[in-house]
Amino acid sequence: MTFSPNTFINNVHKTYENITxxxxxxxxxHSRWLSLENNCNVFLKMESEQITNSFKLRxxxxxxxxxxxEDPGKLNTEGFVTASSGNHALACAYVAExxxxxxxxxxxxxxxxxxxxxxxxxxxVILNYFGEECCxxxxxxxxxxxxxxxxxxxxxxxxxxxxxQATIGLELFSQLPNLDAVFxxxxxxxxxxxxxxxxxxxxxxxxxIGCQAINDCCMHESIxxxxxxxxxxxxxxxxxxxxxxxxxxxxxxxxxxKYVDKWxxxxxxxxxKAVYDVLINERKIIEGSAGLTIAALRKTxxxxxxxxxxxxxxxxxGIKSLNYLFEKYGxxxx
Numbered sequence: 001m002t003f004s005p006n007t008f009i010n011n012v013h014k015t016y017e018n019i020t021x022x023x024x025x026x027x028x029x030h031s032r033w034l035s036l037e038n039n040c041n042v043f044l045k046m047e048s049e050q051i052t053n054s055f056k057l058r059x060x061x062x063x064x065x066x067x068x069x070e071d072p073g074k075l076n077t078e079g080f081v082t083a084s085s086g087n088h089a090l091a092c093a094y095v096a097e098x099x100x101x102x103x104x105x106x107x108x109x110x111x112x113x114x115x116x117x118x119x120x121x122x123x124x125v126i127l128n129y130f131g132e133e134c135c136x137x138x139x140x141x142x143x144x145x146x147x148x149x150x151x152x153x154x155x156x157x158x159x160x161x162x163x164x165q166a167t168i169g170l171e172l173f174s175q176l177p178n179l180d181a182v183f184x185x186x187x188x189x190x191x192x193x194x195x196x197x198x199x200x201x202x203x204x205x206x207x208x209i210g211c212q213a214i215n216d217c218c219m220h221e222s223i224x225x226x227x228x229x230x231x232x233x234x235x236x237x238x239x240x241x242x243x244x245x246x247x248x249x250x251x252x253x254x255x256x257x258k259y260v261d262k263w264x265x266x267x268x269x270x271x272x273k274a275v276y277d278v279l280i281n282e283r284k285i286i287e288g289s290a291g292l293t294i295a296a297l298r299k300t301x302x303x304x305x306x307x308x309x310x311x312x313x314x315x316x317x318g319i320k321s322l323n324y325l326f327e328k329y330g331x332x333x334x
Contacts, residue, residue, distance in 0.1 A: 005201045008163075012170055012198055015163040019061040022095060023167075026050055028175040028309070033281040034294065040302040045172055048286045048315030052090045054241075055168060055191055055313045056155070060091035062164025063153050068099055075101050079124075080151040083107065083141035085134040086115030087241055087314055088155035093122040102126075104150070106141035108133050112240065114318040133234070134187075135245035156190025157250040166194030172309055173202055180306040181207040183264075183293040185313050186219050187242035189252030195311065196259035210260045211296035213237040213271060218245045219256055220263045228253050238271045238321070241289035241314055264296035271295050275317070276325045280332050287317040 026046045034042040047055035067075050079102030082092045089105045096103045104126045105119065110133070119127055130140045138155065145152035154161060172195070173179065182199065184192040196208040212220050215235040222229045228246055237243050246253060274291035278284050293310040302308055326332070 008197060009201055011163050012166045012194075015062045015160075016167045016170055018065050019058060019164065019167070022051070022061045022065075022098065023057055024050055025171055028172065029282070031282065034297065034310075038297055038302060038308075039304050040306045040308050042297065043176060043307070043309045044282070045168065045309050045311050046284070047168065048284065048290055048312045052087070052094050053315040054087035054091065055165060055311070056084075056087040056091040057094065058167050059156070059161035059164035059190060059194075060088060060153070061095050062167075063158060063160040064092065064095045064099060064101070066160050067151060067153075068101070075151065078150055079103050080153050081106070081141050081145035081148075082153040082155065083134065083138040084155050085137075085240065085244065086111055086119070087316060089119055090115065090316070092153060093119055093125045096124055097122055100124075104128060104144075106130055106137045106144070108137045110240075112316075112318045113320070115316060133244045135247060138247055154247070156188035156193075156252055157247050158190075159251065161190050162194040162197070162252070162255070164194070165191045166198040168311065169195040169198030173199060176307060176309060178307055179203075179206055179309055181209060181302065182309045182311065183209045183211055183296050184311045185239070185242045185289045185292040186210045186212050186256070187244060187289070188246055188250065189219050189256050191311070191313060192260060193252045193255035197255060200259050207261045208259060209262045209264060209296065209300065210256065211264050211266065211292040212242065213239045213292065214265045214267050216243045217265055219253070220265060222246060222253060223257055223260075223263065238268055238275070238288035239292050241287055241316070242292060262300075264299055266292060266295035266299060270298065272325060272328065274298075276329045278312075279334075283334065284312075285315050285317060285322075286312055287314045288321070290314050
């Protein structure tokens, strides 16, 4: 996929203007404990503190606002269809409620209880369940949308979604222009595609590092194979927000191939410990997919005094998961 640098940068800035009334400019926090631990300057980009507690709001707002501008009648009358394991669905539900449009959301049967509970609270949402993992729900939702003549809003496989996620790169570069490296969690690849493309265009020397769980790393396996792996087998992971296969013919694969410099795979205990340690040291609650970046940093040799950003992508973690961490590592004295 070929991008004109100026066109992409301009589109991201235009997208940012379109969604600033909906999203928050999230803080970039210096992490003293991670900096001391890793001998570099570590900053946390707190998308976990975004409205809906996830970066996904940016992409959803980008796509839905553009659709409303292009054809408000169609969207207002018929609504749209989407698919998600939780965070993208929540983002779509939030924007749909703001803009007074309906949405049909398809998710897999293993969606977390907290995400299911929150989604069910939106009166304009019809929640459907299909399959055992998010890629199955995505393919089914796209087919249902085509069958019914409805607009499908992909969680990651869409340039408008990617433009929305790229606004994190825009903010990050304005907050830390001397950034040396950024760690980004990867599921379908929409987040890292947007951030990597934006940062590489404004400063090609910034190192972009993709982070996945060993138990569920379809994009990494696909990059290693040189093609999207469709028969990929996976196991459950604490980083459930970044789990599942990548949709066939996803545009994110080529972007990851071209713009991601390095991949780091981490085990389950390292992800769990990262989530727990953030709670202890930063007094912040994050989800497993956000813990991927901290766990990956701990496995990576970074040159002394380099400026490193970790995208803390979400904070939607269930009570059962927190209780599991407390039972395993001890209840924190907060």
